Structure formats: C-alpha cells, structure tokens
Amino acid sequence: MKPSLEHFFKLLLLLALGGVTMHVPDANVLSSLGALHLDGHFSFHDVPAMARDFGNRCSFLPAAVLHPGSVSDIAATVGHVFSLGERSPLTVAARGHGHSLMGQSQAAGGIVVRMESLRSDTLHVHDGMSPFVDAPGGELWINVLHETLKYGLAPKSWTDYLHLTVGGTLSNAGVSGQAFRHGPQVSNVNQLEIVTGRGDVVTCSPEENTDLFYAALGGLGQFGIITRARIALEPAPKMVRWIRVLYSDFAGFTEDQEMLIMAENTFDYIEGFVIINRTGILNNWRTSFKPQDPVQASHFQSDGRVLYCLELTKNFNSDDTDIMEQVSSSFPLDRDVDM
Ligand SMILES: Cc1cc2nc3c(=O)[nH]c(=O)nc-3n(C[C@H](O)[C@H](O)[C@H](O)COP(=O)(O)OP(=O)(O)OC[C@H]3O[C@@H](n4cnc5c(N)ncnc54)[C@H](O)[C@@H]3O)c2cc1C
Incomplete structure (x- = not known):
C-alpha cells in the first residue's frame, strides 16, 4: 500500500x-x-x-x-x-x-x-540425542511449548509468562525458575538467523559468525532482527510437584533460596518473589494463592507488609509419588533438606 x-x-x-x-x-x-x-x-x-x-x-x-x-x-x-x-x-x-x-x-x-x-506453522522439532526446535522469531513461547510437547520435549529454559515472542525474550535474556540450572533462555540457543542492519540474512552460532550471535542474544534488537532461533530442548517432565513457601523475613528467604540453588540434588525450578501486599489479600498475587489455601487463614496477617515467596517445583514420574509426598511434607524448610 x-x-x-x-x-x-x-x-x-x-x-x-x-x-x-x-x-x-x-x-x-x-x-x-x-x-x-x-x-x-x-x-x-x-x-x-x-x-x-x-x-x-x-x-x-x-x-x-x-x-x-x-x-x-x-x-x-x-x-x-x-x-x-x-x-x-x-x-x-x-x-x-x-x-x-x-x-x-x-x-x-x-x-x-x-x-x-511472520509466525506460521513452521516450527520444526528435531528429536534425537540433542533435541532442538527451529522457531520463527515472532512465535509465542506458548506455541513453542505446545508443539514440542507433541514430541515429549520442552525448552530447557523459560520465562514465567509464555505469551512473549522468541525474538523478544532472546533480545533481552529470558529468565525464570530454570535459569539457576540451565542459564537464561539466551544461553540455550544453538543457532540464529538474523537480518542485519544492512539487510543481509545471516546464520550465526557459537561456531559461525560468533560476534553477531553473541551480540544479538540480549542485544535489545540493536544488532539485527532475529527471524529464526534454534532452541535446545530436553524431555518434558511427566509430573510436577509445585511448592510455595511464604516468608516475612528477608534474610531467611534469601538464605533458603541460596541453599536450595547450591544443593546437589535440588529442585528443578526455583524462583523468589517479593510480594507487596498492599490490599492485604495475598491471592491478588499471580492468582497463586486461593481463598481456600490454609496460608490465607491465619499464618500471615501481613498488614500491608512486604512478604517473600519461594516458588519451587520438582519433576517426577508417577512411580515416585511416595518420595514426592515425603519431600513436600518436609516443608517448611530446615537447613538440612536433602533431596
Ligand atoms: C506480563 C509480563 C511478563 C513477563 N514475564 C517475564 C518473565 O517471566 N521472564 C522474563 O525474562 N521476562 C519477562 N517479561 C519481560 C519480557 O521478556 C520483555 O518485556 C520482552 O521484551 C517481551 O517480549 P515481546 O515478545 O513482547 O517483545 P517486544 O516487547 O515486542 O520487544 C522487546 C525488544 O526486543 C526487540 N525485538 C522483538 N522481537 C525481535 C526480534 N525478532 N529480533 C530482534 N529484536 C526483537 C524489540 O525491538 C524490543 O527492543 C515479562 C513482561 C511482561 C509485560
């Protein structure tokens, strides 16, 4: 036009x-x-x-x-x-x-x-020893997940919110509760296709056109436009136990978080949040806390104070259900939690 x-x-x-x-x-x-x-x-x-x-x-x-x-x-x-x-x-x-x-x-x-x-039905999943998916830069992560799950696979590193695009988060970092183990999303990309500032279409990777590859990842869109990304995958978990622990004490919260991140056989997802409870209603926060949660009833009368939350998940198979029950009943954390 x-x-x-x-x-x-x-x-x-x-x-x-x-x-x-x-x-x-x-x-x-x-x-x-x-x-x-x-x-x-x-x-x-x-x-x-x-x-x-x-x-x-x-x-x-x-x-x-x-x-x-x-x-x-x-x-x-x-x-x-x-x-x-x-x-x-x-x-x-x-x-x-x-x-x-x-x-x-x-x-x-x-x-x-x-x-x-530019988003299209061009998501290509490659399974095998080192599985990956080729995704268009404008594809939403939620669609990447749905497609890879068909193969029992999922990206290694996520954002919490999945209605963001592949190119958008790779231009920033892409951080979530898996980053402590796998690094941010930018550390889990094998290859990029980029339109450079001159209008050239260039493939880059840790082995090829290396400077462009590392400049574009986290480059805030200033080193070219990411039109395709090759994203590393791993087997998707079958079941996940999701645990949230609320703290009113910042030191205890960060000590536990550091301890869990450093532990040998730890959780698969660890993320810490600050909750500013201005309304006095905890379930305003990410809809994670439901009115029927016991924590609502008595434990935390926050009176507008800042609270802290550790969000943890452990992946498991249905055969391991008993072990998972033991793990979750060991909360609140003591310092010797051995997973
Ligand atoms: C509700 C919400 C939840 C969020 N959750 C998380 C989270 O859990 N983890 C996290 O890490 N971040 C999170 N973010 C931040 C998010 O990663 C950034 O805001 C990101 O920029 C959004 O991606 P987008 O696809 O909307 O990109 P846009 O906002 O459209 O673009 C962001 C930047 O990337 C550039 N860009 C976009 N596409 C491309 C491309 N293909 N090639 C090159 N440059 C490009 C743009 O020019 C711009 O500079 C969240 C943001 C919001 C609003």
Whole structure:
C-alpha cells in the first residue's frame, strides 16, 4: 500500500490529539517503501496501535508498519532503509508481542516490523540425542511449548509468562525458575538467523559468525532482527510437584533460596518473589494463592507488609509419588533438606 495524503492528515490529527511523540518522515521516503516488492505488506491504519506497549509509559508514532510475509520482506525493508544513508531519519524496530515497558519495540517516525505476522506453522522439532526446535522469531513461547510437547520435549529454559515472542525474550535474556540450572533462555540457543542492519540474512552460532550471535542474544534488537532461533530442548517432565513457601523475613528467604540453588540434588525450578501486599489479600498475587489455601487463614496477617515467596517445583514420574509426598511434607524448610 502506498502512503497517501490521507495518511499524512491522519498522522497530523493524531499529533493534535496529543499524548504521542511524532516524527514525520519525508513523503518521498515513505512512498519509496511502496516500490518494494513484498510477500507481505505495509499498513498505516494500525500505526497508532504500534505506538503502544505493555508499559503504557512511552508512545512514539511510527510512519508505517511492515507485516512481513517472508524473511526476504524484512531483508528488503531493512536493506532499503540502509540504502537511504545515515541522514535518513527512518528507523526500524522489530516488535514481538509488544510487552516491553519503555517503548523499546516502537519506532518514532520509522517502521515497526510486526514479527508476529511472520509466525506460521513452521516450527520444526528435531528429536534425537540433542533435541532442538527451529522457531520463527515472532512465535509465542506458548506455541513453542505446545508443539514440542507433541514430541515429549520442552525448552530447557523459560520465562514465567509464555505469551512473549522468541525474538523478544532472546533480545533481552529470558529468565525464570530454570535459569539457576540451565542459564537464561539466551544461553540455550544453538543457532540464529538474523537480518542485519544492512539487510543481509545471516546464520550465526557459537561456531559461525560468533560476534553477531553473541551480540544479538540480549542485544535489545540493536544488532539485527532475529527471524529464526534454534532452541535446545530436553524431555518434558511427566509430573510436577509445585511448592510455595511464604516468608516475612528477608534474610531467611534469601538464605533458603541460596541453599536450595547450591544443593546437589535440588529442585528443578526455583524462583523468589517479593510480594507487596498492599490490599492485604495475598491471592491478588499471580492468582497463586486461593481463598481456600490454609496460608490465607491465619499464618500471615501481613498488614500491608512486604512478604517473600519461594516458588519451587520438582519433576517426577508417577512411580515416585511416595518420595514426592515425603519431600513436600518436609516443608517448611530446615537447613538440612536433602533431596
Ligand atoms: C506480563 C509480563 C511478563 C513477563 N514475564 C517475564 C518473565 O517471566 N521472564 C522474563 O525474562 N521476562 C519477562 N517479561 C519481560 C519480557 O521478556 C520483555 O518485556 C520482552 O521484551 C517481551 O517480549 P515481546 O515478545 O513482547 O517483545 P517486544 O516487547 O515486542 O520487544 C522487546 C525488544 O526486543 C526487540 N525485538 C522483538 N522481537 C525481535 C526480534 N525478532 N529480533 C530482534 N529484536 C526483537 C524489540 O525491538 C524490543 O527492543 C515479562 C513482561 C511482561 C509485560
């Protein structure tokens, strides 16, 4: 779609309404985008939506939104912007699920690349000795999980919240309760396909184009756009025992957490949270605490105080149920817990 006069009037109207920061690029620059041959398309009607993110604190209006139909679309667009030279104000930002907090996935007066448009049924699971999945950069982790579970496999390292994209969390770190054992998600990637700032499509890994690989992982989208990631998998647990331990004492909380992380045969997931119990109702927190939980009744009258929570899980098979009962009944923790 070619940018039109109507498009510019709409942008000006949005500016007049306030609340958004706008940089209007040259009309020739915008119309040059229309000359690109793409499998997908540029759109302008969803420009205001791309000036928002989860944080809702920054709002930068882009000039156009690219809905890529292929990796080549991203390469052609980035290559075109690069060819405009350093003086061109046109910037490009990849947008995953838009869950950044401070406008990181926005592009003031530039082009937002909607990576989720590139999501497709192209998740390829490879089982074997060192299983992995090849996932598009715009794929949600929840879909990666569903697909790998069909093979009895799951990624080694997670985020807590799974409606985030592969490229979005790999551009940050990707942290959850498995990170103490496997490292963050960025430490569990075998290979990336990246569209570089020049518009080249480059495969990189710890063995190939190493600098680009390590720059892009945790690179906040500044070293290229991740279009595919090869993610390490492991056998998915059959059953999981989930334990939460509440503390009012910070020292006890951190001592227990450190002890469990260092222990030889420890839990499979360990995460610590701070709970600011402003409302006095613990189950406001992640819906984990239900009104029928015994902890609600008497143990913790927090009176608005800060509380701490250790969240732990242990994977097991149905044959090990008795052992798991013993493990969970050993809580609250004493310092000699031996798993
Ligand atoms: C409710 C919520 C829960 C969260 N839970 C966790 C959690 O458990 N663990 C954790 O580690 N983090 C968590 N986060 C933080 C989250 O990892 C980051 O906010 C991440 O940026 C969101 O991913 P996204 O897919 O929405 O990416 P976006 O917010 O769209 O993008 C984030 C950044 O990555 C860049 N980017 C996006 N896609 C690509 C790509 N394909 N290639 C290159 N760069 C790209 C963007 O340009 C931007 O700079 C959470 C955030 C929220 C709002």
